[in-house]
Structure formats: C-alpha cells, structure tokens
Amino acid sequence: xxxxxxxxxxTYMSSKRGVYVLVMAMLFGSLAACGKSEQAGPPAGMAMxxxxxxxxxxxxxxxxxxxxxxxxxxxxxxxxxxxxxxxxRLYEEGTPVKAGQAMFLIDPVPYQIALSQARAQLAQQKxxxxxxxxEEARLQxxxxxxxxxxxxxDNAVSDNAVAEAAMLQAEANVREAELNLSYTTVTAPxxxxxxxxxxxxxxxxxxxxxxxxxxxxxxxxxxxxxxSDNELAQLGGRLSEKNVQQVTLLLPDGHTYEEKGKLxxxxxxxxxxxxxxxxxxxxxxxxQQLVPGQFVRARVTTGKRDGVFLVxxxxxxxxxxxxxxxVVNEKNEATVRPVVVGDWQGKDWIILDGLKAGEKVIVDxxxxxxxxxxxxxxxxxxxxxxPAKPSDAKPA
Numbered sequence: 510x511x512x513x514x515x516x517x518x519x520t521y522m523s524s525k526r527g528v529y530v531l532v533m534a535m536l537f538g539s540l541a542a543c544g545k546s547e548q549a550g551p552p553a554g555m556a557m558x559x560x561x562x563x564x565x566x567x568x569x570x571x572x573x574x575x576x577x578x579x580x581x582x583x584x585x586x587x588x589x590x591x592x593x594x595x596x597x598r599l600y601e602e603g604t605p606v607k608a609g610q611a612m613f614l615i616d617p618v619p620y621q622i623a624l625s626q627a628r629a630q631l632a633q634q635k636x637x638x639x640x641x642x643x644e645e646a647r648l649q650x651x652x653x654x655x656x657x658x659x660x661x662x663d664n665a666v667s668d669n670a671v672a673e674a675a676m677l678q679a680e681a682n683v684r685e686a687e688l689n690l691s692y693t694t695v696t697a698p699x700x701x702x703x704x705x706x707x708x709x710x711x712x713x714x715x716x717x718x719x720x721x722x723x724x725x726x727x728x729x730x731x732x733x734x735x736x737s738d739n740e741l742a743q744l745g746g747r748l749s750e751k752n753v754q755q756v757t758l759l760l761p762d763g764h765t766y767e768e769k770g771k772l773x774x775x776x777x778x779x780x781x782x783x784x785x786x787x788x789x790x791x792x793x794x795x796x797q798q799l800v801p802g803q804f805v806r807a808r809v810t811t812g813k814r815d816g817v818f819l820v821x822x823x824x825x826x827x828x829x830x831x832x833x834x835x836v837v838n839e840k841n842e843a844t845v846r847p848v849v850v851g852d853w854q855g856k857d858w859i860i861l862d863g864l865k866a867g868e869k870v871i872v873d874x875x876x877x878x879x880x881x882x883x884x885x886x887x888x889x890x891x892x893x894x895x896p897a898k899p900s901d902a903k904p905a
Contacts, residue, residue: 558893577734577807581725613695624686641669735785
C-alpha cells in the first residue's frame with residue numbers, strides 16, 4: 510500500500526509540473542509576440558507612413574549664445590574720508606539714493622574745533638604781515654637817508670616774505686579744516702541703490718578704510734560674457750563694437766528681455782588661460798528688472814545668412830560620422846543625407862550644407878525606418894494617406 514501511495518504522489522507532482530511549464534511557455538510566447546508586434550513595422554511590401562517637411566530656403570541671423578552675468582555699471586564702496594564716532598545713519602537700507610544725498614553723520618565737534626584753530630592761526634598771520642609791511646616801509650625811508658645799513662633793510666624785506674608764506678600755509682590749513690568738517694557728512698557719490706549698513710550707530714570708524722555700505726547703479730546695467738574660438742569663428746571672427754549689430758538677453762524664465770543691448774567692451778586678445786574673448790554689453794534697466802549678479806544668456810548677432818534651411822530638431826540624428834537626416838528620394842525611399850548644422854533657432858536646427866530646396870525631410874517614425882526602405886510620405890502634422898490598393902489601379 511505504501512508503494513502504491515508513493516507512485517500516485519509522484520504521478521500527481523509530475524503532471525502538476527508539466528501544467529506549470531506549459532502555462533509559463535504560453536505566457537512568455539504571448540509576451541514575445543506582443544513585443545514583436547510593438548516593434549515591427551508595416552507588413553512586408555507596405556510602405557511606412559512618414560511625416561515630411563519640404564525644404565524652403567530662408568534667411569536667419571548669424572548669432573551665438575553664451576552664459577552671462579549682470580553687474581552694476583557702477584558699484585561704489587562708501588568709506589568715510591575722516592575718522593570718528595558714527596552718530597547717525599541718514600538713509601533707508603536697500604532704497605534708491607541720489608548723488609549728493611547725505612547717508613551718514615560722523616561726530617563733527619572735533620573738526621569744528623580744528624577749523625576754529627586754523628582760522629585763529631590765519632588771523633594771527635594776517636596781523637604779522639601787517640607788522641612786517643610797516644617795518645619794511647619804515648626802514649626803506651631810513652635807507653634812503655643812509656640812516657641804516659642795507660642789511661637791516663634786507664632783513665625786513667625777508668621777514669615780510671616769510672610772513673606772507675606763513676599766511677598762505679594758514680589759509681591752506683583753514684581750507685583743509687573746512688574740507689574735513691564737510692567730510693563728517695558722508696554723501697552718495699552716484700545715483701543707485703544702497704546696500705546694507707555694515708556698522709551700528711555709535712561705532713568708531715577709520716578714515717578711508719571702514720566700509721560703511723555700497724551703492725550699485727542699476728540703470729544702465731552691464732552684462733559680462735565670453736565666446737570661445739569656435740563660437741567666434743561662427744560669428745565671423747573676433748568681435749568688436751563695430752561688427753556686433755545687437756545683443757539680446759534671455760532671462761532665466763526663458764523670456765527675452767525687452768531692451769536691446771550694445772557692446773561696450775571687447776577684449777583685444779584671447780584669454781590664454783580660458784581660450785575665450787571677454788565681452789561686455791550695456792542695457793537700459795529703468796524698471797530694475799535686472800539685478801547685479803543674475804545669470805542670464807546673451808545672444809550676439811553679427812549679420813544675416815541667406816539660403817539656409819530650418820529642420821525640426823527631432824529630424825536631425827547623430828552617428829559616428831556626424832549628423833544626418835532622412836530624405837525621401839524620387840522612388841519614395843528613405844535615404845541618408847549628411848548635413849552641416851549651425852545653431853538652434855527655436856525648435857529647429859539651422860542646416861548650413863547638405864540639403865537642397867524642395868527636398869523632403871522625414872520628421873517622424875525615424876526609429877522604424879532604415880536606409881532604402883520604402884516610405885509613404887505625407888505633410889508633417891497631417892494624417893497619413895491610405896496607400897492605393899492593387900484593385901484601384903487603372904488598367905493599362
């Protein structure tokens with residue numbers, strides 16, 4: 510009985526494994542069939558429907574783009590010209606200021622005292638000159654009657670000259686004291702937007718060294734960028750203010766800045782470290798849409814190029830030998846055509862060489878076609894036309 514039970518159990522397990530293997534084979538077979546049906550093209554003898562664009566020569570600008578960064582046309586550091594206790598801040602941080610506007614007040618009392626001392630010394634020297642002049646005039650009359658020697662008179666003349674020189678020094682001291690007193694009120698040297706206050710009221714600041722704040726001029730604003738040797742070659746060579754027609758900015762959100770720029774600096778040589786030419790353009794920024802330090806893209810236009818073609822980017826493919834497109838020939842077959850591309854214009858490649866006007870470039874189903882394969886072309890964006898049936902053909 511035990512042997513019979515073992516034989517029945519082995520038979521049941523063998524039949525169960527057989528059913529499992531059969532089910533799995535059918536499942537994998539169906540999956541493979543689905544994969545083949547998805548990858549397969551049209552049935553044998555039927556042409557692949559493909560969308561095409563017919564080439565027409567166009568005129569495009571000669572341009573190139575580069576990553577750029579904005580900077581203020583004037584970025585001024587505000588430092589005091591005299592030292593002392595900083596009594597008061599006279600502006601609001603981050604607000605626009607005008608040239609000549611008072612921004613800080615340094616304790617003026619020490620400089621008022623210095624000015625008073627300088628004026629007193631000037632008055633003393635003026636009195637001294639009056640004395641030396643009277644003495645010179647008196648000795649001149651005595652010299653005429655030979656009552657004194659020539660030496661005594663010469664000494665009087667010299668004393669008067671020394672007194673006049675001392676008065677000039679005193680006048681200069683007064684002007685310096687007045688200037689230092691005026692420096693206790695720190696003013697804005699240019700129009701712009703003020704920065705953060707670096708000190709607190711009551712702090713001791715040093716002349717010409719303590720950085721109080723900064724002012725950045727936002728309009729006009731400058732944009733710095735550079736182009737490599739290859740990019741310069743596409744634009745026609747080294748750039749200058751004469752051969753650049755306009756500069757356009759592309760903002761980080763993809764929009765084009767409304768104001769057109771003008772090149773205001775072009776390096777006279779290629780940077781040997783980076784292999785680029787350093788450039789700078791200026792833009793009006795009245796609404797302050799641009800801020801210093803912002804990363805944008807600068808597009809430089811140097812002229813126009815005639816007789817080129819625009820092809821959708823999806824139609825241009827890469828190979829080991831370069832870029833190519835599929836073109837429909839007279840027999841409605843897909844043929845490979847190597848092309849020379851330029852820059853992008855919107856969603857299209859600019860084709861510089863390799864194509865002719867009137868040719869039809871394939872723009873879809875590119876992964877399913879092969880060189881020499883028959884195709885059924887139709888205008889891109891429109892549904893394909895049904896191929897003619899043999900019964901619809903007219904008798905000869």
